[in-house]
Amino acid sequence: MTRMAPSSLIHLILAASIFAQTFARLCNSPGQLRGNTYDYIVVGAGTAGNVIAARLAENGANDVLVLEAGVSNEGVLASQVPFMGPTLTPNTPYDWNYTVTPQTHLDGRTFPFPRGRILGGSSSVNYMVHQYGSSADYDRLARITGDSGWAWRNLRRYIDRHEKFVPPADGHNTNGQYIPSLHSTRGVLPKSLPGFSYGIDARVIATTQELSAEFPFNPDTGGGDVLGLGWVQSSIGGGTRSSSATTYLNGVINRRNVDVLVNAYVTKLVRTGTVGGKPSFRGVQFANGPQSPTTNVFARKEVILSAGAFGTPQILQLSGIGDRAELTSKSITTIVNNPSVGKNMSDHLLLPNNWLVQGTESLDNLLRDPVAFGAALDQWQASKTGVLANGVTNHLGFFRLPNNSPIFATTPDPASGPTASHWEMIVSNFWINPAVPQPATGSYLTLISALISPTSRGTLKLASNNPFQAPLIDPNFLATDFDRYAMRESVRAVKRFAGANAWSGYVIEPVGDLAAETDGDIDAYVRSISTTVFHPVGTASISPRNAAWGVVDPELRLKVGAGTAGNVIAARLAESGHNDILVLEAGVSHEGVLASEVPFLGPTLTPSMPNLPSICYDAYASGSDTPYDWNYTVVPQTHLNGRTFPFGRGRILGGSSSVNYLAHQYGSSEDYDRLARITGDSGWAWKNMKRYIDRHEKFVPPADGHDTTGQYIPSLHSTRGILPKSLPGFSHAIDSRVIATTQELSAEFPFNPDMGGGNVLGLGWTQSSIGGGTRSSSATTYLNSVINRRNVDVLVNAQVTKLVHTGKIGGKPSFRGVQFASGPQGKNMSDHVLLSNNWRVRGTESLDNLLRDPVVFGAALDQWQASKTGPLANGLPNHLGFFRLPDNSPIFTTTPDPASGPKASHWEILVSNFWVNPSLPQPDTGNYLTLSVALISPTSRGTLKLASNDPFQAPLIDPNFLATDFDRYTMRESVRAIKRFAGANAWSDYIVGPVGDLAAETDEGIDAYVRSFSTTVSHPVGTASMSPRNAAWGVVDPELRLKGAEGVRIVDASVWPFVPNAHTQGPVYLVAERAASIIRGY
Structure with missing residues (x-):
């Protein structure tokens, strides 16, 4: 997203809101803790950490401490107003403000990698899209781990405990926008459909009808079936962001058994002895900053690391757990030699594709005009409705490369299965482009494409042994042929989408190099502006119990954190009053962080969308870094033209669940079955993992209360869980075009009635961690549910510097202590590569004006604050879809299919009704459609390494994007696919033309386009x-x-x-739920 410059009045409103309220058991200094020993210590009050803390604290016998390096989310207006989510990152106090190392395959660029540094973590700063992924993802995970408990059929039961599906902020009829039976209304985290109707919504749905073969309508993207384009489900409830801090954490923070300490920067785990021949780490060391004294706290039972895909491997390495050679180079004594730590990083690569559009339907003027923005803000504050009660998209979709795609001749399908996607498209009704500022004039459509099944793997490494130095984050984007191919074809696909008749009177032309047609030109376009979706995973990868690789076993043992997973662990452990729990979070509290509450403002919490108009940002969210993000950057990416860019990670209670873009899926069932196979633990298989959905999600009506019939499958979801989850709560004007395209191009883009139930293939309605128009994060749900218990302490601003070796147990070093500080292991890193593809569109249906006009934006914010409805109560896309390359793709002649299975995807499409492009600011004028594509099954692998032995120095993050032929092929073909999507008749009167190098047609042109603009989806895993x-x-x-x-x-x-x-927030929630069950022995 591009930055939106606020008026001084908005500055005052947002700044004042930061100090609005305080938690009863929220501690700001170690001296406020009840002691130095707890049953459980959760490091990271992010998406998972707050869930863990809340669940643990439900048992009053559990004493829980949550440590959060970031600040409280309370009073942070941008973390409350959905549409303001993008203002929370980067270069704000709510972000870790990481940047990626120069990306070889992205023209050597470096860019921000947002991570929420605030209570709720990335769930307090993300864009609130709330899905669980394809059921194939969970089944693949079960296969990989050998634990069937991770399979979709077992994990989806946690949806019932997690999500609380609520009506959208505008109360519209949601019939056909989700499948209620797939969701829960009994959970913790409010989740809803879009709460503000965009002018392009009808065009989006029409496109799914017109191009139904390629862009089928998915009636529910949040039930495990992700393929197709549908209405976005977001972690928004009542027009306000739902994060793990506002839900899980808020539910427990007043319990006597929970302490939450903010500004607690964990510097390391403290070894406490040896148990069973293994080193035992039951201590955590933390401090308030580089110059502050360190404090040690200890766990009677377990330390749970939920510090995120960057924080966890960094802490492990600082604690002497990692690759011996790398640790030795940073003067760190190796206690556990595990080369897998920090490796296997994987992330979704994002490419913002912008189109100039006709009229003023877009939200661009809202982001330009302080008066309009102010009016929107007044509306939000008065009623929690309006454009600000929505996220940045009403539609997104997940799609696969055609089965006959040539890339499959050389590369195995990397998707989790045939129902899992390769790329994603996010439709935004305004200019979104992290790399290019919003133009001063014009209306825009942004069709973000994201690489959903990347094969590139990156790394997170220490920059030094200074715990306060940011790690070296190298997503290694587009390092493989598949990733490059998928991004290239996603660009073509979003062009086809924007070329549908539904857009003919709206889209004028593509912006810039989006016009590229050749492979080479499209590749150059992708390289030049792609960035991260900040969905990093894999840096502490799960593996079978006896496997020689991986970081944790199928029961997630080696532990620490208060991000997405950390809060789940802390919450679940705290359910037993016999457990004493400490949660350490390096970031701040999520409380009062408005951008972490307002779904649409998620992109402002991290630096991944540095080009948002400043109107979207509060006084604490300016520049490219934020206080809610770790503010990492990737190392120069070889296959992205050497570019480096931010890699967002939430540094806030709730972790990335407090700062992400709120899409809430669980992935393909084949992902979990694959995980079960890999780990040798059938508990990770989908059939076992899907049961956790019942505990986790609480499917709630969207913010606008619309009829969701056909937009999701209610039977796949839970209404009894903790985390509210919903379909889009604001209708975008292009929604109908998106659905129409899934009908028109149904062979290539079939409609997926629910992507949240393990079946991801196709395009459907986005499901997001939004309840009642507000972000749902692990901090707002899991952590909130236990934070007031006596057996839980949560310490923020506690950056863990290392684990403390406390002796030997059973011949192994024991780490029962944690060293932490407040202030600022990694092979096999994998991430989704994102490419935002923009088309210029006609009219004013897009949201581009919302991002340009302070008056419009202000009115939307007012609406959200008043009623938790409107565009700000929604996430960015209402539709996304996951897709596969054709089985006959030539890449498969040289590369085995890397997907988890035939139902898992290779790439994703996210449909945004405005300019979305991390690499390009929103044009000053024009309306745009963005069909972002993401590489979903990358074969590239990156690393995370220490930059030094300084625990406060950021690690070296190298996602190694697009390092393989498969990754490059998939990105290329995803570009072509979205061009076909945008070319459907549904878009014919809307889309004017592709923007910039998106017009490339040759392989070389598309590859150049992909290299130029691809970035991370911020979904790193595997380290x-x-x-x-x-x-x-x-x-x-x-x-x-x-x-x-x-x-x-x-x-x-x-x-x-x-x-x-x-x-990745959905899969992380399920992992955390199962981890809590494993720890508690049920």
């Missing part, structure tokens, strides 16, 4: 990978226990050995 128990590889065993050590589990995205078919 603390799970592996079988006795395997020589991997970082954790199938029960998530740190291999070669005792007393530590890892519970966050890093344990996934591959990136699943989903925006």
Whole structure:
């Protein structure tokens, strides 16, 4: 998204809101803690950490401490107003403000990688799309781990506990926009459909009808069936962001058994002895900053790392757990030699594709005009309705490359299965482009394409042994032929989407190099502006119990965190009053962070969308870094023209669940079955994992209350869980075009009635972690549910510097202590590559004016604050879809299919009714459609390495994007696919033309386009990978226990050995729910 410059009045409103309220058991200094020993210590109050803390604290016998490096989310207006989510990152106090290392395959660019540094983590700053991914993702995970408990059929039961599906902010009839039976209304986290109707919504749906073969309508993208384009489901409730901080954490923060400490920067785990021959880590060391004294706290039972895909491997490495050679180079004594730590990083690559459009339907003027923005803000504050009560998209879709795509001749399908996607499209009704500022005039359509099944793998490494130095984040985007092909074809696909008749009177022309047609030109376009979707996973990957690879076992043992997973763990452990829990979070509290509450403002919480108009940002969210993000950047990406860019990670209670874009899926069932196979633990298989959906999600009506019939499958979801989840709560004007395209191009883009039930293939309505128009994060749900218990402490601003070796147990080093500080292991890193593809469109249906006009934006914000409805109560896309390359793709002659299975995807499409492009600011004028594509099954693998032995120095993050032929092929073909999508008749009167190098047609042109603009979806995984128990590889065993050590589990995205078919918060929530069950013994 592009930055939106606020008026001084908005500055005052947002700044004042930061200090609006306080938690009863929220601690700001170590001296406020009840002691130094708890039953459970959760490091990271992010998406997972708050869930864990809340669930643990439900048992009053559990004493829980949650440590959060970031600030409180309370009073942060941008974390409340959905549409303001993009203002929370980067270069704000709510972001870790990471940047990626120069990306070789993205023209050597570097860019921000947002991660929420605030209570709720990335769930307080994300864009609130709330899905679970393809059922194939979970089944693949079960296969990989050998644990059927991770399979979709077992994990989806947690949806019932998690999501609370609520009406959208505008109360519209949601019939046909989701399938209620797939969701829950009994959970913790409010989730809803779009709460503000965009002018392009009808065009989007019409396109799914017109191009139904390629862009089928998916009636529910949140039920495990992701393929197709549908209405976005977002973590928004009542027009306000739902994050793990506002839901899970808020539910427990007043309990006597929960302490939450913000500004607690964990510097390391403290070894406390040896148990069973393994080093035991039951201590955590933290500090308030580089110059502050360190404090040690100890866990009687377990330390749970939920510090995220970057924080977890960084802490492990600083604690002496990682690759011996890398640790030695940083003068760190190796306690556990595990080369898998920090490797296997995977992320969704994002490409914002912008089109100039006719009229003023877009929201661009809202982002330009302080008066309009102010009016929108007044509306939100008065009624929690209006454009600000919505996210940045009403539609997104997940799609596969055609089965006959040539890339499959050389590359195996990387998707989790045939129902899992390769790329995603997100439709935004305004200019979204992280790399290019919003133009001063014009209306725009943004069709973001994201690589959903990337084969590239990156790394997270220490920059030094200074815990306060950011790690080296290298997503290694587009390092493989498949990733490059998928992004290229996603560009072509979004062009086809924007070329549908539905857009003919709206879209004028593509912006810039989106016009590229050749492979080479499209590749150059992708390289030049692609960036991260900040969905990093895999850096502490799960693996079978006895596997030699991976970071945690199928029960997530080796532990630490209060992000997405950390809050789940802390919450679940705290359910037992016998457990004493400490949650350490390096970030701030999510409380009062408006952008982490307002779904549409999720992109402002992290630096992944640095080109948002400043109107979207509060006084604490300016520049490219934010206080809610770790503000990492990737190392220069070889296959992205050497570019480096931010890699967003939430540094806030709730972790990335407090800062992400709210898409809430679980991935393909084949992902979980694959995980079960890999780890040798059938508990990770979909049939076992899907049961956790019942505990996790609470499917609620969208913010606008519309009839959701046909937009999701209610039977696939739960209404009894913790985390509210919903379909889009604001109708975009292009919604009907998107659905029409799935009908018109149904062979290539079939409609998916629910992507949240393990079946991801096709395009459907986005499901987001939004309840009542507000973000649902692990902090707002899991952590909130236990934070007031006596047995839980949550310490923010507590950056863990290392685990403390406390002796030997059973011949293994024991780490029962944690060293932490407040302030600022990694092979096999995998991430989704994102490419935003923009088309210029006709009229004013897009949301581009919302992002340009302060008056319009202000009115939307007013609406959200008043009623939690309107565009700000929604996430960015209302539709997304997951798709596969054709089985006969030539890439498969040289590359085995990397997908989890035939139902898993290779790429994703996200449909946004405005300019979305992390690499390009929103044009000053024009209306745009963005069909973002993401590489979903990348074969490239990156690393995370220490930059030094300074725990406060950011690690070296190298996603290694697009390093393989498969990745490059898939990105290329995803570009072509979205061009076909945009070319459907549904868009014929709307789309004017592709923007810039999106017009490329040749392989070379498309590849150049992909290299130029691709970035991360910020879905890194794999750097603390799970592996079988006795395997020589991997970082954790199938029960998530740190291999070669005792007393530590890892519970966050890093344990996934591959990136699943989903925006990763859903899979992380399910992993955390199962981890809590494993720990508690049920």
